[in-house]
Amino acid sequence: MINISMLQSELQNFVSGASDVQGAALVSPDGLALASVLPGPMDEERTAAMSASMLSLGERIGRELSRGSVERIVVEGEKGYGVLVSCGSDAVLLVLASSGAKQGILFLEIKRIVGKLTPLVG
Amino acid sequence: MKILRVVVTGGVGAGKTTFIRTISDTDVIDTDKRATDETANLKPQTTVAMDFGTLLLPGKDSLHLYGTPGQARFEFMRDILIKKAQACVVLANATREVDLLYARSVIELIEGQLQIPYLVGLTHTDLLSGGLLDVSAALGEAPITNVNVTDKTSVKMALTKLLEQL
Numbered sequence: 001m002i003n004i005s006m007l008q009s010e011l012q013n014f015v016s017g018a019s020d021v022q023g024a025a026l027v028s029p030d031g032l033a034l035a036s037v038l039p040g041p042m043d044e045e046r047t048a049a050m051s052a053s054m055l056s057l058g059e060r061i062g063r064e065l066s067r068g069s070v071e072r073i074v075v076e077g078e079k080g081y082g083v084l085v086s087c088g089s090d091a092v093l094l095v096l097a098s099s100g101a102k103q104g105i106l107f108l109e110i111k112r113i114v115g116k117l118t119p120l121v122g
Numbered sequence: 123m124k125i126l127r128v129v130v131t132g133g134v135g136a137g138k139t140t141f142i143r144t145i146s147d148t149d150v151i152d153t154d155k156r157a158t159d160e161t162a163n164l165k166p167q168t169t170v171a172m173d174f175g176t177l178l179l180p181g182k183d184s185l186h187l188y189g190t191p192g193q194a195r196f197e198f199m200r201d202i203l204i205k206k207a208q209a210c211v212v213l214a215n216a217t218r219e220v221d222l223l224y225a226r227s228v229i230e231l232i233e234g235q236l237q238i239p240y241l242v243g244l245t246h247t248d249l250l251s252g253g254l255l256d257v258s259a260a261l262g263e264a265p266i267t268n269v270n271v272t273d274k275t276s277v278k279m280a281l282t283k284l285l286e287q288l
Binding site for chain 2: 032054
């Protein structure tokens with residue numbers, strides 16, 4: 001049984017605790033939201049679907065171009081980062097961070113939250 | 123040498139991925155993931171980004187086939203892919219009313235904005251027990267053909283019919 005309220009509160013703590021993190025969503029590999037803390041206007045359903053598409057395409061491209069297993073997909077925009085990582089085999093995590101975020105710290109924070117979330121969805 | 127981009131779209135479980143697998147000359151690039159929504163009642167795996175296959179045509183031209191996901195939440199993928207398409211196959215499971223309605227919405231998009239040749243491929247017609255759903259009521263004058271997505275000849279015939287319009 002997946003404890004949704006625990007997932008949600010872990011995500012909430014992560015978003016409010018980690019510096020420069022603006023939002024996060026945990027979604028199933030087929031693009032359904034499991035839990036999310038997203039900035040106001042962002043549509044959860046669409047964001048979840050996009051996260052799943054992006055990670056699966058990225059993983060596929062990684063395989064096609066012999067890059068080995070994919071650690072993360074990073075979208076770096078003028079206004080910040082969108083980072084996608086797998087969270088075990090049953091979930092995908094999207095993290096949104098501001099452009100001021102330090103990449104090393106961001107990736108470390110993400111690694112930590114993945115460590116917390118994975119057993120909850122496993 | 124020309125490359126023609128054809129998008130294969132349609133509702134969940136209509137047979138888009140199978141259509142491309144059946145006809146592609148190259149290994150199909152898929153993005154299948156385990157289905158966890160109502161799709162799981164139809165099939166274990168579902169496309170979450172796109173499928174990609176190729177087909178050499180007589181002469182030196184080739185087709186690039188792009189398959190879209192079927193669920194409404196992935197509509198952005200369809201929009202990305204269809205924008206660059208030169209022709210479109212809209213598959214519809216003939217036993218499911220929702221598929222016909224979905225096909226109609228795609229046809230409206232194609233006729234309204236894109237104006238590219240398209241063909242509606244009716245699938246699962248062998249499963250129709252109570253007679254065909256009222257296809258013409260749902261799809262009007264649209265070019266329609268029956269297609270068995272697991273049969274190479276049938277898929278080839280559908281594509282030929284589509285390409286005749288180019």
